Amino acid sequence: VAPGAAGLANRVDTGRAASFAFGDGNPLVDVQGHGTMVASIISTVASGSEAAPGVRILPVQIAGPGGETSAQAVADGIRYAISRRARIINLSLQGSNRSKVEQDAIDAAVRKGILVIAASGNTGKDTCGVKGITQCEYPGAYRHVLAVGATDEGGTALPESTRGMHVAL
Numbered sequence: 001v002a003p004g005a006a007g008l009a010n011r012v013d014t015g016r017a018a019s020f021a022f023g024d025g026n027p028l029v030d031v032q033g034h035g036t037m038v039a040s041i042i043s044t045v046a047s048g049s050e051a052a053p054g055v056r057i058l059p060v061q062i063a064g065p066g067g068e069t070s071a072q073a074v075a076d077g078i079r080y081a082i083s084r085r086a087r088i089i090n091l092s093l094q095g096s097n098r099s100k101v102e103q104d105a106i107d108a109a110v111r112k113g114i115l116v117i118a119a120s121g122n123t124g125k126d127t128c129g130v131k132g133i134t135q136c137e138y139p140g141a142y143r144h145v146l147a148v149g150a151t152d153e154g155g156t157a158l159p160e161s162t163r164g165m166h167v168a169l
Contacts, residue, residue, distance in 0.1 A: 001059035002036045003028055007044040012057045016084055019061040020076040022068060027061040035059065038092050058084055063093065071099035074139070078105035082112055091118040091145075094137045094162075103142050110144040118142070120149040121162030128164040141166045 003012035017027040030036040039057045062077040063069040074091070081089050082105075089109055106116050121137030128136035140147035140162065148169045150161040157163065 001028065001039045001057060002030045002033075003059075005036045005040055007040040008036070008057065011043050011055055012039070012059060014059075017059040017061075018077075018080050020073040020080070021061045022064045022070075022073070025061050025064060027059040031065040032067070034092060035061070038090060042090065058086055067093075069093065071097070071101050074099075075101045075105035078102075078109055078116075082109050082114065086114055088115045088117065091116065091139045094119055094121040094140065096135070096137060098136070098138055098141075102139060106139065106142050106144055115146060116142075116144060117146045117148060120147040120164070120167045122150075122160050123162050124158075124160045126163035128162070128166050136164070136166070137162050 001008070001012055001017070003009075003014055012028075014028060019025045019027045039059070043055050043057060058081060060077040060081050062073045074093070078089060078091075086109075109116050116139075118139040120140040123137065125135065125137075128141050139145055141164075145166075146169065147167045149163065149167045150158045152158060
């Protein structure tokens with residue numbers, strides 16, 4: 001998360017930011033811009049154009065500049081957020097492999113009363129939870145995760161947004 005981006009002034013906890021990415025990246029440098037974009041949305045949507053009062057963003061980097069990550073990095077990032085008393089954990093990533101270490105970390109967060117939100121995925125498929133089909137996208141398909149799909153401005157699901165019984169919003 002780039003702390004100086006629009007909507008993030010004085011909202012980013014730079015002192016406790018951490019990286020679990022390959023090569024120990026800098027959690028305050030966002031090469032792709034995705035983390036900064038998501039953090040800016042989180043910080044400003046609740047109040048319109050100004051940052052919502054009390055919103056604090058704890059940058060926890062779990063992927064390298066090319067998006068590469070591991071189940072262990074994701075789990076370590078979740079556990080770090082738990083240890084820093086996060087109230088909401090956002091996971092804006094997707095993969096097709098289920099991991100016990102990730103599910104265990106999510107379960108630990110939920111036991112602490114933390115809301116875990118994740119993207120549903122970007123394949124546009126609707127196969128997760130269909131009898132006999134186990135093709136799901138994670139972390140959105142993990143139990144106890146609030147999976148969020150994408151819509152256009154009119155509220156219609158985007159064709160590339162993953163659908164399924166696990167998608168809550």
